[in-house]
Amino acid sequence: MSTAAIGTSPGPVPDASEVFAYARDEIGSAAAELWPGASVEMSAHIPSVTGYVHRIRVGGRELYAKHSFLGMSLVSILRGVAGDWDEVQRAQAGYVQRPDALLVREAAQLRLLAGLGRPRVCEAAGLARGVLFTVPVPGPTLAALLLRDPASTAWLFESVFADLHQLHRSRTTQRLTPAGAISERSVAATFQRKFNGISGQTYLSRLGAERCAEADRAEVAALLRAVVARLHRMRPTALAPGQAVLTYGDLKPEHLVFPDGPGGRPVLIDPGLLKARSSVDAAKLISRTVLLLASARPGAAAAEQIVQGLGAFAEQRMRPMAPKAARSWLRELLIVWLMDTVNILTTFLSAPAVLPLPPRGRPLVERAVAVCTMADRISTALGGGLDVHRMWDTALAQAKAVAG
Numbered sequence: 001m002s003t004a005a006i007g008t009s010p011g012p013v014p015d016a017s018e019v020f021a022y023a024r025d026e027i028g029s030a031a032a033e034l035w036p037g038a039s040v041e042m043s044a045h046i047p048s049v050t051g052y053v054h055r056i057r058v059g060g061r062e063l064y065a066k067h068s069f070l071g072m073s074l075v076s077i078l079r080g081v082a083g084d085w086d087e088v089q090r091a092q093a094g095y096v097q098r099p100d101a102l103l104v105r106e107a108a109q110l111r112l113l114a115g116l117g118r119p120r121v122c123e124a125a126g127l128a129r130g131v132l133f134t135v136p137v138p139g140p141t142l143a144a145l146l147l148r149d150p151a152s153t154a155w156l157f158e159s160v161f162a163d164l165h166q167l168h169r170s171r172t173t174q175r176l177t178p179a180g181a182i183s184e185r186s187v188a189a190t191f192q193r194k195f196n197g198i199s200g201q202t203y204l205s206r207l208g209a210e211r212c213a214e215a216d217r218a219e220v221a222a223l224l225r226a227v228v229a230r231l232h233r234m235r236p237t238a239l240a241p242g243q244a245v246l247t248y249g250d251l252k253p254e255h256l257v258f259p260d261g262p263g264g265r266p267v268l269i270d271p272g273l274l275k276a277r278s279s280v281d282a283a284k285l286i287s288r289t290v291l292l293l294a295s296a297r298p299g300a301a302a303a304e305q306i307v308q309g310l311g312a313f314a315e316q317r318m319r320p321m322a323p324k325a326a327r328s329w330l331r332e333l334l335i336v337w338l339m340d341t342v343n344i345l346t347t348f349l350s351a352p353a354v355l356p357l358p359p360r361g362r363p364l365v366e367r368a369v370a371v372c373t374m375a376d377r378i379s380t381a382l383g384g385g386l387d388v389h390r391m392w393d394t395a396l397a398q399a400k401a402v403a404g
Helices: 016-034 074-078 085-095 102-116 142-148 150-163 170-175 187-194 197-205 214-238 279-296 300-318 323-350 361-366 368-382 388-402
Strands: 040-046 052-058 061-067 124-128 131-134 245-247 274-276
Touching: 016 040, 016 052, 016 061, 016 074, 016 085, 016 124, 016 131, 061 102, 102 124, 102 131, 102 170, 142 150, 142 279, 150 279, 150 300, 170 245, 187 214, 187 279, 187 323, 197 214, 197 323, 214 323, 214 368, 279 300, 279 323, 279 361, 279 368, 279 388, 300 323, 300 388, 323 361, 323 368, 323 388, 361 368, 368 388
Parallel strands: none
Antiparallel strands: 040 052, 052 061, 061 131, 124 131, 245 274
16 A cells, blocks of 8 residues: 655645545445345444455345555545545545556455465455455464464464465466556555655654654654665665566465464465565565564563574475575565565554554554664664574564564
8 A cells, every 4th residue: 555755745634534434435335236225234443554444244244345545545545645535535436437446456366366276365245336345254363373372383374375385386477467466565665655765754754743752753763764774775686676476465464364273274365466576475474473473472482482483484485495596585585574564664653643553553553662673673684794594593583572
């Protein structure tokens, strides 16, 4: 999702109550259009900083309904990046008619993945008026399983990536056209967009205005400036064009569900398919798992086991690679991990106070200094010319520390 600098709107920003009411009305109208005559009951709002998500019951059937404003994050909309509320509504009326609208592509990706069979994905129940309806998947999430049984981390990660094997095969890339990719969820592209030039520096300087204490804001901004500068220097060479595979693009522990329990195959939700380097999916999942540790703080023993599992998983991924390829893969993983961590943390920090954060968002904002310190130390090691395996050891040690 696109995110622009905080406070760049020259005029009044949209009111959150109007934005949310509009999305709810569109969800209700879309449900009535898709299932005429069926009873429609809105239930729980699911906090998100990207799209507006609501649980809904249609004719007694439970569904998730997702609404997207202009393919942008709710943070950007509420900060006035797309203009005032009248401008947003006018633009939205045209946007939902576009064949390349974000949720049109997401629905198409769910159909594509359902046809492939692996990985398993949630069912798309319908799409209308720019609203995507999907069927809930019952069962524990990867996040819940990691916290419940941290010793199984490596095995759980391997089970996820075994299901991604077909997707990651080079010949599968032709199944996704350039127009069908969801580039908005590219970690590297999001990082470049958020932290580019003067607007990126302005964005950093205003982080946490409605979320952090003044002392924390200053420390977070200083740490992030250093991290972002290092990552900008590393990005061109480390992520240079190379052999691309089809990546899921939006792997998160909360979005991987095991309906048959930990011994079964996972079901994935919220795809963000795009062509990228093979390190991207592993980096995104590791980044979000470490942030899970930072927010949940499961205790020293559990953190030790989860971090050891991450190390074992990476070693398993690198085992069939030639030494040079393994070093490149690991360096790419570290850089994308840090980019993703910076991307999502800064989105939470820039969110206006009226926007409810997802469950892990508030604890991460409260621990922003610790997370930024971790990123600072890992990026320092990455820029210091150390052997990449020693950098990896440093990163794992910092991941363990941030869980404390």
